[in-house]
Amino acid sequence: MTDPHGLRFVDEYRSPELIRSAADEIARRVGDRPLKIMEVCGGHTHAIYKHGLEDILPPSIELVHGPGCPVCVIPMGRVDDAIAIARQRDVIFTTFGDMMRVPSSRGSLLDVKAQGADVRFVYSPLDALKLARQTPDREVVFFAIGFETTAPSTAATLLRARAEGLKNFSIFCNHVTIVPAIKAILDSPGMQIEGFIGPGHVSTIIGMGPFEFIAAQYRRPIVISGFEPLDILQSILMILGQRERGEVAVENQYSRVVRSNGNRRALEIIGETMELRPFFEWRGLGFISYSALKLREEFAAWDAERRFHVPGVRVTDPKACQCGEVLKGVIKPWECRVFGTACTPDRPIGTCMVSPEGACAAYFNYGRYSLVSRTHARARTAS
Amino acid sequence: MSTVNAALRDQVDRMERARIRRRSRFVLTDEHVTLSHGSGGKASRNLIDGLLLPALGTTGHDGFEDAAVLPVAAANSRLAFTTDSYVVSPLFFPGGDIGSLAVHGTVNDLATAGAMPIALSLGLILEEGIEVELLRRVMDSIRAASADAGVTIVTGDTKVVPRGKADRLFINTSGVGLVKPGVSLSASHVRPGDRVLLSGSIGEHGIAVMLAREALDLEADIRSDSRPLHHLAAAMLAAGSEIRCLKDPTRGGLATSLNEIAHQARVAIVIDEAKIPVRGEVRAACEILGLDPLHIANEGKLVAVVAAEQADAVLEAMRATPPGRDACVIGEVLEQPQEMVVVRTEAGGSRVLDMLAGDPLPRIC
Numbered sequence: 008m009t010d011p012h013g014l015r016f017v018d019e020y021r022s023p024e025l026i027r028s029a030a031d032e033i034a035r036r037v038g039d040r041p042l043k044i045m046e047v048c049g050g051h052t053h054a055i056y057k058h059g060l061e062d063i064l065p066p067s068i069e070l071v072h073g074p075g076c077p078v079c080v081i082p083m084g085r086v087d088d089a090i091a092i093a094r095q096r097d098v099i100f101t102t103f104g105d106m107m108r109v110p111s112s113r114g115s116l117l118d119v120k121a122q123g124a125d126v127r128f129v130y131s132p133l134d135a136l137k138l139a140r141q142t143p144d145r146e147v148v149f150f151a152i153g154f155e156t157t158a159p160s161t162a163a164t165l166l167r168a169r170a171e172g173l174k175n176f177s178i179f180c181n182h183v184t185i186v187p188a189i190k191a192i193l194d195s196p197g198m199q200i201e202g203f204i205g206p207g208h209v210s211t212i213i214g215m216g217p218f219e220f221i222a223a224q225y226r227r228p229i230v231i232s233g234f235e236p237l238d239i240l241q242s243i244l245m246i247l248g249q250r251e252r253g254e255v256a257v258e259n260q261y262s263r264v265v266r267s268n269g270n271r272r273a274l275e276i277i278g279e280t281m282e283l284r285p286f287f288e289w290r291g292l293g294f295i296s297y298s299a300l301k302l303r304e305e306f307a308a309w310d311a312e313r314r315f316h317v318p319g320v321r322v323t324d325p326k327a328c329q330c331g332e333v334l335k336g337v338i339k340p341w342e343c344r345v346f347g348t349a350c351t352p353d354r355p356i357g358t359c360m361v362s363p364e365g366a367c368a369a370y371f372n373y374g375r376y377s378l379v380s381r382t383h384a385r386a387r388t389a390s
Numbered sequence: 391m392s393t394v395n396a397a398l399r400d401q402v403d404r405m406e407r408a409r410i411r412r413r414s415r416f417v418l419t420d421e422h423v424t425l426s427h428g429s430g431g432k433a434s435r436n437l438i439d440g441l442l443l444p445a446l447g448t449t450g451h452d453g454f455e456d457a458a459v460l461p462v463a464a465a466n467s468r469l470a471f472t473t474d475s476y477v478v479s480p481l482f483f484p485g486g487d488i489g490s491l492a493v494h495g496t497v498n499d500l501a502t503a504g505a506m507p508i509a510l511s512l513g514l515i516l517e518e519g520i521e522v523e524l525l526r527r528v529m530d531s532i533r534a535a536s537a538d539a540g541v542t543i544v545t546g547d548t549k550v551v552p553r554g555k556a557d558r559l560f561i562n563t564s565g566v567g568l569v570k571p572g573v574s575l576s577a578s579h580v581r582p583g584d585r586v587l588l589s590g591s592i593g594e595h596g597i598a599v600m601l602a603r604e605a606l607d608l609e610a611d612i613r614s615d616s617r618p619l620h621h622l623a624a625a626m627l628a629a630g631s632e633i634r635c636l637k638d639p640t641r642g643g644l645a646t647s648l649n650e651i652a653h654q655a656r657v658a659i660v661i662d663e664a665k666i667p668v669r670g671e672v673r674a675a676c677e678i679l680g681l682d683p684l685h686i687a688n689e690g691k692l693v694a695v696v697a698a699e700q701a702d703a704v705l706e707a708m709r710a711t712p713p714g715r716d717a718c719v720i721g722e723v724l725e726q727p728q729e730m731v732v733v734r735t736e737a738g739g740s741r742v743l744d745m746l747a748g749d750p751l752p753r754i755c
Contacts, residue, residue, distance in 0.1 A: 014673055023664075026737045057682075059739020108747075130606065236737045352747035373741035 020235030026063065029240040034065040036247045043069045043199050044246060045336055047189060048206035049076030049364025050234050056373035058236045068243060071336035072366035074188045074292060075206050077153040078105045079334065079358040079365045082288040083324060085181055086111035088317035089150050092179060093124045095315060099142065101135040102150035104128040105362045110355060112322045132164035132178070139168075139176035148311045151180050156208040158182045158300060159273035162280040165302070168309050179311040180302050182281065185209050186217050187298035188289065193225050195335055202246040204239065205231035207261040212277075214269025215257050222255040233261040280306055288321060290358050291331025330357035333366050340370040347371055416440040423516050423525065428550025438548060441522065442514075445529030446536075446543055458544035460509055466571040470505035472496060473564035479753045481528065481559060483602035485594070485613030486689070488561055489531035491755060494616045494689055495640070496565040497539050501620040502636040502692070504575045504627055505567030510536065512546040513562035518553045528559065539618040541565070567620075573627060577695075579634040580655035584723040585701035589622060589692040589708055590615070590716040591667035592644050596686035597675045599754045608678065610671045615690035622692060622713045629707030632697035639693055640755060645684040646745045647693050648731045659731045661721030661743070684733075685746050687754050695723065 046052055052072045055061060061070065074080055090111050093100035100116070107117045107128060120126040125145075129135050132149045139147035151161045161178060168176050185206055192198065205218060210231045221229045228249040232242035242260045249255060259265055280303060287299030302310040311317075324330065328350070329343040340346055340359065350356040352368050359367035418440035426433040443454075462469070476492045486494075493510065500507045512532065516525070536543055594615040601608055623636055637647040644666070652659045668676075668683045676683050690713060696704045701719055708714030731743040 014670060014677065017677060021736055023736050023738055030738075056741055057735070058737040059733075059735040059741045060737060062739035063737065352744075371742075372744050 017235065020233070020237040021058075022237070026236050026240060029237060029244065030063040030065075033068060033240065033243055033247065036244070036251070037065055037067045039067060041067045041069060042201055042247065042250070043071060044202045044204060044243065045071040045073045045192070045200045046204040046232075046239070047073040047075045047185065048204075048208065049079065049362065049366075050206075050208065051204055051232065051239060052076070052366050052369050053364045054234050054236065054239060056369040059373070060236055060239060061374065064243075071200060072333070072340070072369075073203075073336065074192065074289070074334045075154065075185060075209070076359070076362050076364040076366070077157070077183070078103075078109060078362035079330065080183060080188070080289045080292070081106075081109065081152060081181055081358060082290045083110070083112055083322040084288065084318075084320055086115070087113070087322055088312075088319060089179060090114070090116060090119050090124075091317050092148055092311055092315045093119050093126050095146075097144070098146045098148055098315075099125045099127060099138060100148050100150065101127050101129045101138065103130075103152065106150055106152060108355065109358055109361050132161050133167070136164050136168060136173070136176055139173055140171075143175055145175060146314075147176050148315070149176075149178050151178050151182055154183055154185050154206070154209050155212040155277070156206075158277050158281065159212060159270070162273075162276040165280045165306055165309055166276060169306070174308070177309045177311040177314050178302060180281065180300060182300040183287065183289070184283075184298055184300065185213075186220075187295045188292065189218075189221065191289075191292055191295050191298075192335055193221070193227070195337075197337070200227065200336060202227055202249070203229040204242050204246075205229045205257075207231055207233050207238075207265060210259075210261070210265045210269065212270050212273045215259060215265070215267045216269075218257045222257050226255050228255050228258070230258045230260050231265050233264065279303075289334075291324065291329075291334045293331075325356050328357040330359045330367075333357075333359050340367040340374075343367070418522060421522055423518060423520050423522060423550055425518050425550055425552060428516070428548065434548070441526060442529060442546070442548065445526065446512075446533055454545055458509065458511075460544065460566070462508075462568070464568055464570075468569045470500050470503040470567045470569050471564070472499040472503075473562065474499060476561040476563070476755060477557070477753050478599060478755050479557060480599075480602050481524070483599045483614055485598055486616040487528060487531050488559060489528040490535040491614075491616050491689060492561040492563045493532055493535035493539060493541070494618050495755060496563040497541060497618045497620055498638045498689070498692075500565050500567035501618070501623040502575070502638050503567070503569060504573040504623060504633075504636065505569045505620070506624065507539065507541040507565050507567040507620055509542050509544040509566055511562075511564045512543050513564075514546070514548045515556050515560040515562075516548065516550045517556040517558050518550055520558045525559070528561075535618075539620070570627075572631075575633065575635045577635045577637075577651040577654035580651055580657055580695045580723055581634070581697075582657055582723050582725040583698050584634055584695045585698050585719050586648070586659060586661060586721040586723065587694040587696055587701065587705055587708065588644070588666065588718060588720045589619075589694075589714045590690075591669050591672070592639070592688055592691060593668055593672040593676065593683035593686035595640075595689040596643070596754050597672050599687075600679075601675065606679075608675060610675055612669070612671045612675065615688055617690035617713055619690065619692050619713055622708065622711045625707045625711050625714070626692075626694060626704050630696055630700035630704040632700045633704060634695040634697070637693045639688050639691055641687050642745055643683070643685040643687055644691075644693060645682070645731065645743050648743065649745050651695060652731050653729045655723075656728050658724040658727050658729075659721060660724055660734060661731070662734050664734075664736045665718055665720045667716050667718065684743060689755065698722075 135149040281300040359365035416439035708717035
């Protein structure tokens with residue numbers, strides 16, 4: 008995009024010359040010894056496709072898209088529960104925009120809205136709180152999703168609601184934590200990931216400590232990374248550096264944002280308002296112990312799960328959907344049997360096709376060209 | 391007897407004169423529009439003859455018939471005909487309002503057919519209770535925009551619906567324009583090898599409207615680019631006989647227009663991200679909100695597909711007009727992969743540019 012003044016803190020990390028030279032250095036150093044790296048966070052997946060980074064990386068580098076997309080990991084049963092709340096009389100159900108299109112076992116929140124439920128999208132839980140203040144005769148519910156990145160804003164909203172004594176506001180809490188999901192992937196059979204591009208935003212909150220086990224127990228390098236093209240390329244170089252030196256460690260590429268101890272205040276308010284659930288189902292990954300957060304007993308008055316009747320039933324994913332294998336990096340999005348045919352961003356079957364951070368949506372929206380052009384090239388060579 | 395008759399005649403004459411005076415001088419004294427203003431009766435006449443027609447520069451007696459009759463005198467010309475409805479929220483935003491938008495949008499739809507607009511219709515749907523003062527401001531804006539575009543509003547309609555059945559004010563405008571002999575613009579004319587031209591920076595309208603909504607606590611100096619484009623289109627058509635098609639990238643942005651062309655012509659379009667002008671404020675807002683400027687609406691931009699050998703001449707003609715000052719060549723048409731738009735990223739990779747699946751910004755026009 009042409010812009011005479013440039014955008015500080017963005018353009019420096021998108022310089023075409025620096026990107027070219029970083030990609031060249033990666034190609035030189037990886038040689039013909041393949042390296043399979045998982046980017047944990049959906050933000051990285053999105054950036055990789057948006058900037059077309061796979062095109063400029065050597066074929067020896069294989070990027071596997073991880074489970075760090077908040078929308079993608081919400082199981083169908085939880086969306087059913089959300090819809091059950093949204094349908095109740097006097098409820099204004101608020102959610103981030105992406106969640107509106109996620110299919111439940113019977114339609115999405117967008118469908119329920121069209122049928123008459125009052126579903127609104129907000130940019131922040133504080134917007135939902137404001138709505139509750141403005142409409143005292145309605146019950147305002149916020150559909151909280153996301154990793155440790157968004158949990159602090161939910162926690163701050165809860166504290167504010169309690170301080171104000173708001174009685175018509177509650178949270179439907181679906182916050183999850185990233186570390187158990189990474190561990191589940193590391194423990195899954197046939198796991199071939201050799202290194203991780205670590206989640207930059209989550210680490211802003213939790214710091215680097217929680218990732219130590221990846222190096223210590225599983226002997227895999229992890230580099231906490233920013234979200235611009237040069238951040239991601241530099242992180243790959245740092246993983247290569249560890250391989251060259253025969254080391255495994257947790258490193259921080261995103262030091263302009265991430266402190267090694269994280270954000271203590273944010274962690275405190277999460278701890279004050281929420282506690283770990285003994286188990287929680289992840290879409291495609293199944294039940295993972297102590298991998299999600301619920302509201303503490305002291306905040307029961309603002310807990311939508313306690314205030315409203317929800318079915319709370321586990322719903323099996325559609326048979327055709329292979330989101331789980333995509334999330335674990337077992338298959339590439341386009342290897343799923345419904346990718347781009349029955350499952351598209353217009354009519355998603357799986358969650359990975361809904362959020363722009365989902366591997367399938369990113370691949371469908373941005374990445375198809377390389378697939379098509381590679382196939383064309385192969386067809387030409389063959390003929 | 392005769393004196394009584396004379397007095398009575400005087401009285402009747404005075405009443406008659408007053409009645410005629412009243413009939414030719416409808417005055418709207420209400421502060422809010424009520425359902426009776428849509429009844430078709432006297433209150434309707436007060437609204438139409440007392441506010442709407444004078445605001446458009448015409449008066450009750452030379453007001454609208456049920457249908458406008460337009461002289462069309464150009465031999466071999468053809469008529470272009472288009473319609474569009476406007477439901478933008480908020481009604482006023484930096485750089486425009488629903489009134490100017492309703493004029494520009496329809497004029498620009500005609501411009502993309504290579505037509506010079508002749509006349510517009512104006513349909514108003516008013517929600518019971520909207521302020522007359524607000525309506526007056528919108529009408530003033532409609533008059534200014536149509537005068538600026540050199541197009542006349544020749545017919546109209548007004549309805550009032552009960553409170554809650556519409557959101558304050560909706561507008562529909564239809565327009566007719568004349569297309570000169572020899573001009574035929576259609577995406578189906580697009581061929582591999584053609585060049586893609588863009589008249590200026592993108593994303594300003596959509597972001598200006600979005601920031602004008604209170605929901606976002608973001609402030610930026612971004613004004614809608616809403617403006618008429620038929621003179622720009624005419625200058626382009628005068629400079630090149632091989633213009634394949636023109637589009638105004640409104641809802642869905644440049645991405646949608648390019649995809650429509652690629653689908654209709656069964657071609658691939660490849661654009662260079664680095665060549666697309668985006669103002670810094672728009673880029674920054676998009677970065678913060680997670681939006682792609684390529685998907686954001688414009689109301690004052692044209693995208694053109696032109697035969698390669700005429701691209702320079704057309705570009706020069708565009709740059710000589712105010713709305714095309716920042717025009718540039720942004721890409722080209724290829725044979726493969728059919729019906730796909732591809733962006734060469736600044737990082738040196740490529741990605742598919744699709745239409746949006748959802749709607750991130752409802753009611754921007």
